[in-house]
Amino acid sequence: MAEAEALILYHFEACSFCAVVRSAADGLGVELELRDIRKNQNYARELAEAMGRMTVPVLHIEGSEGDEGGGQWLPESADIIEYLKQRFR
Numbered sequence: 001m002a003e004a005e006a007l008i009l010y011h012f013e014a015c016s017f018c019a020v021v022r023s024a025a026d027g028l029g030v031e032l033e034l035r036d037i038r039k040n041q042n043y044a045r046e047l048a049e050a051m052g053r054m055t056v057p058v059l060h061i062e063g064s065e066g067d068e069g070g071g072q073w074l075p076e077s078a079d080i081i082e083y084l085k086q087r088f089r
Contacts, residue, residue: 005063007031009080010047011056012038017077018057024081028088032059051075059083 009025009032011018025032035043037056048054050073059080062071074080 005061006033008033008035008060008062010035010037010043010058010060012036015056021057021059021077021080025084028084030084030088 007030009018009021011022011034013036022032022034035046037044037047037054044054047056047058050060050070051058055075057075057077057080059074060071061074074083
């Protein structure tokens with residue numbers, strides 16, 4: 001992972017799909033910045049502006065190669081887990 005790259009998971013605690021992603025990241029030893037959209041309205045707004053909806057989990061990859069300031073947004077728990085496995089196994 002590039003030094004400037006950050007992995008940010010938009011989630012909320014009671015979401016079972018989010019829990020699966022958090023567990024997979026823990027199992028791989030991957031540190032994610034967690035942004036709970038139910039506890040912080042700023043995070044909810046960020047997600048809505050970026051994705052046009054409030055569905056979680058969504059992984060935001062900041063500072064990735066080819067990133068022109070917006071980062072990459074990756075929705076769907078299975079896709080997030082696959083990305084983490086490919087990147088960190």
